Amino acid sequence: MDEAGNPGRETHQKEPLAAFSGGGNLGDQVFRVLTAFFAALAVLVLAAMALQMFRAALPSLKQFGWKFLSSTDWDPVLDSYGALPYIFGTVASSILALLVALPVALGTAIYLAELAPLWVRRPLGILVELLAAIPSVIYGLWGIFVMSPWLRDSVQPLLQKIFGWTPFFKGVPRGFGMMAGCLVLAIMILPTIASVSRDVLLAVPNSIREGALALGATRWEMVRKAVLPCAKNGILGAVILGLGRALGETMAVTMVIGNRPDISWSLFSPGHSLASVIANEYAEASGDLYLSALTELGLILFGVTLLLNILARVLIWRVARGPAGARN
Amino acid sequence: MPGYFRRKTFDILARWGSLAMVMVALVPLVAVLGYLTYKGIGGISWAFFTQLPKPVGETGGGMANALSGSAILVGLAGLIGLPVGLLGAIYLAEYGDNAFGKGVRFCTDVMAGIPSITVGIFVYGLVVLRMRRFSALAGAVTLAILMLPIVMRTTEELLRLVPVTLREAGLALGLPKWRVILGVVLRTGASGIATGVMLAIARVAGETAPLLFTAFGSRFISLKLDQPMGSLPVQIYTYAVSPYEDWHRQAWAAALVLVLLVLALNLLARVITRQPGSGR
Amino acid sequence: MSTAASNFSIQTRDVNLWYGDFQALKNVSVNINQGEVTALIGPSGCGKTTLLRCFNRINERYGNVKTTGEIRILGKNAYDPDVSLIELRKAVGMVFQRPNPLPISVYENVVFGLRVHSARSSLKKSLLDEAVEKSLQEVSLWDDLKDRLHVRATTLQLEQQQKLCIARLLPLKPEVILMDEPCSALDVEATLAVEDLMLALAGTYTILIVTHNMAQARRVSRECAFMLLGEVVEVNRTQDLFLTPRDSRTADYIEGRYG
Numbered sequence: 001m002d003e004a005g006n007p008g009r010e011t012h013q014k015e016p017l018a019a020f021s022g023g024g025n026l027g028d029q030v031f032r033v034l035t036a037f038f039a040a041l042a043v044l045v046l047a048a049m050a051l052q053m054f055r056a057a058l059p060s061l062k063q064f065g066w067k068f069l070s071s072t073d074w075d076p077v078l079d080s081y082g083a084l085p086y087i088f089g090t091v092a093s094s095i096l097a098l099l100v101a102l103p104v105a106l107g108t109a110i111y112l113a114e115l116a117p118l119w120v121r122r123p124l125g126i127l128v129e130l131l132a133a134i135p136s137v138i139y140g141l142w143g144i145f146v147m148s149p150w151l152r153d154s155v156q157p158l159l160q161k162i163f164g165w166t167p168f169f170k171g172v173p174r175g176f177g178m179m180a181g182c183l184v185l186a187i188m189i190l191p192t193i194a195s196v197s198r199d200v201l202l203a204v205p206n207s208i209r210e211g212a213l214a215l216g217a218t219r220w221e222m223v224r225k226a227v228l229p230c231a232k233n234g235i236l237g238a239v240i241l242g243l244g245r246a247l248g249e250t251m252a253v254t255m256v257i258g259n260r261p262d263i264s265w266s267l268f269s270p271g272h273s274l275a276s277v278i279a280n281e282y283a284e285a286s287g288d289l290y291l292s293a294l295t296e297l298g299l300i301l302f303g304v305t306l307l308l309n310i311l312a313r314v315l316i317w318r319v320a321r322g323p324a325g326a327r328n
Numbered sequence: 329m330p331g332y333f334r335r336k337t338f339d340i341l342a343r344w345g346s347l348a349m350v351m352v353a354l355v356p357l358v359a360v361l362g363y364l365t366y367k368g369i370g371g372i373s374w375a376f377f378t379q380l381p382k383p384v385g386e387t388g389g390g391m392a393n394a395l396s397g398s399a400i401l402v403g404l405a406g407l408i409g410l411p412v413g414l415l416g417a418i419y420l421a422e423y424g425d426n427a428f429g430k431g432v433r434f435c436t437d438v439m440a441g442i443p444s445i446t447v448g449i450f451v452y453g454l455v456v457l458r459m460r461r462f463s464a465l466a467g468a469v470t471l472a473i474l475m476l477p478i479v480m481r482t483t484e485e486l487l488r489l490v491p492v493t494l495r496e497a498g499l500a501l502g503l504p505k506w507r508v509i510l511g512v513v514l515r516t517g518a519s520g521i522a523t524g525v526m527l528a529i530a531r532v533a534g535e536t537a538p539l540l541f542t543a544f545g546s547r548f549i550s551l552k553l554d555q556p557m558g559s560l561p562v563q564i565y566t567y568a569v570s571p572y573e574d575w576h577r578q579a580w581a582a583a584l585v586l587v588l589l590v591l592a593l594n595l596l597a598r599v600i601t602r603q604p605g606s607g608r
Numbered sequence: 609m610s611t612a613a614s615n616f617s618i619q620t621r622d623v624n625l626w627y628g629d630f631q632a633l634k635n636v637s638v639n640i641n642q643g644e645v646t647a648l649i650g651p652s653g654c655g656k657t658t659l660l661r662c663f664n665r666i667n668e669r670y671g672n673v674k675t676t677g678e679i680r681i682l683g684k685n686a687y688d689p690d691v692s693l694i695e696l697r698k699a700v701g702m703v704f705q706r707p708n709p710l711p712i713s714v715y716e717n718v719v720f721g722l723r724v725h726s727a728r729s730s731l732k733k734s735l736l737d738e739a740v741e742k743s744l745q746e747v748s749l750w751d752d753l754k755d756r757l758h759v760r761a762t763t764l765q766l767e768q769q770q771k772l773c774i775a776r777l778l779p780l781k782p783e784v785i786l787m788d789e790p791c792s793a794l795d796v797e798a799t800l801a802v803e804d805l806m807l808a809l810a811g812t813y814t815i816l817i818v819t820h821n822m823a824q825a826r827r828v829s830r831e832c833a834f835m836l837l838g839e840v841v842e843v844n845r846t847q848d849l850f851l852t853p854r855d856s857r858t859a860d861y862i863e864g865r866y867g
């Protein structure tokens with residue numbers, strides 16, 4: 001079974017010795033099957049999640065069909081549900097967050113992997129990763145009491161003064177709303193994109209860098225013309241990974257986005273998202289169809305993030321092979 | 329030399345530009361940590377750690393319920409999730425260079441990106457609906473599932489750093505492979521395992537969304553696993569969105585405690601082992 | 609030595625180099641003849657690659673490198689503070705152990721150097737086309753690749769990749785080409801082909817090659833330098849060095865007592 005692997009590790013116990021090793025060999029078999037079982041459990045959980053959520057969402061799927069995606073009703077009293085405002089809020093806030101986070105994250109990744117002096121790479125890298133370690137609810141807390149008031153009092157009036165004529169900055173500056181949601185999301189996905197991109201860049205073989213440098217390229221030319229072309233698919237993967245994280249992010253968003261299922265062009269108006277409506281209403285959902293509709297929202301979220309993550313991983317794995325062993 | 333000056337300028341611009349991006353990226357870190365300390369430090373007191381929440385309207389009280397609840401939830405999640413994750417990681421590191429191993433690895437990578445709230449929905453159907461009530465057990469199962477991909481992948485990567493020569497030394501002594509793994513690989517890789525465990529705990533200790541409808545919350549210290557249980561992050565959320573000044577103060581204090589815990593675990597995990605992939 | 613001082617492409621005096629605390633080069637003083645192939649030989653870890661990488665200062669990629677002494681390339685000390693790394697590397701090309709074409713087309717690989725080194729307006733398509741044809745012809749790849757100029761360079765056979773790595777240096781009109789075990793990733797036939805290419809290019813360019821393979825050094829080089837533990841032990845005409853080594857350590861190495 002291990003032909004693909006490291007031959008040096010396995011050769012010791014192939015056939016010729018089997019006659020001598022007796023019990024040990026049985027122990028190996030047992031141990032191997034045991035650990036394989038637990039490894040498989042991870043896959044089973046993922047499959048069970050898909051299955052269970054699909055089953056729980058079935059009543060809603062049957063009742064509303066495709067209309068669920070395009071309807072803007074969300075009325076527990078009349079038992080009529082549609083997901084459009086939530087899908088809109090999720091997609092809009094995530095894409096805006098991506099636009100905000102992307103330049104910063106790429107700049108960070110390039111600096112950390114290519115341009116920084118060697119001695120600052122590790123400490124700065126750890127700081128960026130710590131940004132990812134701070135729990136979502138903390139960003140939410142900070143968003144409520146620090147960021148939103150700041151947006152309301154300083155940023156939004158200014159934006160309105162300058163860009164008030166566009167549809168994006170209309171309405172009363174409230175602080176809470178789409179803009180706060182997408183900013184807090186941007187902060188949260190930034191370290192994901194930055195650190196995965198950095199790892200992808202580091203996986204580009206050194207010989208590529210030296211080849212470019214030896215031709216007299218500057219460091220920046222080396223990055224732009226030799227390293228980035230090698231890494232571009234992996235970086236795309238990192239971006240998709242960040243997008244997936246933004247779509248599913250819950251607490252920080254629900255705490256600042258305003259939680260009203262409106263569809264509006266204005267960044268100042270409140271919005272809602274798939275994850276935040278689930279967080280807000282799941283515990284109190286009375287009625288089977290209500291719960292089922294909420295589960296269907298979860299299923300949509302699950303399906304989309306699953307696909308995005310599969311895509312992202314395929315892209316990243318092609319550049320930077322996942323397991324360390326396969327790299328040698 | 330044509331364009332030499334221009335090229336040099338671009339090079340320098342790129343360096344400073346990307347450094348500026350790093351600084352921008354770190355602004356939120358500094359801002360969040362700064363505000364947490366500034367607003368949270370005042371709320372931390374003996375009562376905060378030892379007392380139960382006071383009824384609405386009365387000031388004072390503490391978060392003993394949430395602290396104990398978080399400890400129980402995370403501990404129980406560890407009991408369920410860590411053995412599965414560690415054994416799975418051993419498989420991936422030691423036997424996993426085949427199609428099955430690749431598949432598992434891929435699934436765990438994908439699983440790490442699935443929103444935690446959907447895991448909550450899964451466990452709601454699996455545990456909460458069957459038991460007909462929110463429970464600590466459901467919360468712990470949720471956290472255990474969330475731990476799984478982190479423990480598996482981190483531990484695997486770090487076990488792979490144990491040199492092949494050590495394994496071969498064990499095998500050459502006539503030990504069967506499983507004894508080599510348990511005796512040599514795990515002992516040498518102990519720091520790697522500790523790292524994986526700590527990162528996983530740090531990750532789930534701050535998890536909020538799925539707990540809202542699995543463990544729910546409780547204002548009392550309880551040891552009953554079939555009853556709702558409070559937790560630090562959920563209480564921070566509840567207090568933060570409440571209209572009461574005193575609760576806000578406590579939310580900041582709780583947030584400070586939580587962040588210190590999570591960051592300490594993260595830093596410790598990095599001190600113990602160099603993370604694979606960070607720097608050369 | 610018969611050549612006059614002005615005919616040296618590279619002259620080093622008392623070059624010392626440390627990686628952190630480890631001294632990799634000790635008082636290296638050698639002269640490299642212009643327009644000839646010179647080989648650097650010696651057991652692994654003797655510093656020959658390090659020395660080679662001093663000549664275009666690509667060693668400096670690693671933060672903890674300290675170099676002292678003087679390396680004159682075409683009469684100019686490469687370690688003077690006013691030296692531009694860009695211009696230095698333009699004049700001193702390098703070929704690596706493993707072929708490392710950039711992950712772009714064959715055509716773009718060849719003109720990469722031109723593109724980074726010249727203003728965009730001065731690069732007419734005809735000029736680039738001409739440079740590509742000329743360079744590929746010089747490395748005898750033109751006939752093989754003229755219809756495949758736009759395939760990704762990383763899809764070529766290793767031999768073609770390595771020749772391409774040589775070809776992409778040529779539009780910059782380098783004075784010196786450094787080769788770091790350029791054949792170690794290639795099979796026998798490809799090795800011979802690349803060696804032929806070296807012989808053909810000698811005369812136009814000064815070629816400095818690091819090799820493990822003593823037979824290869826004998827086949828391609830006019831002069832040969834033997835290094836051991838960071839020092840240059842002996843430099844001589846290749847055939848003299850192999851037939852009548854002056855230093856007993858050289859003799860030991862050639863006879864295979866170590867390395």
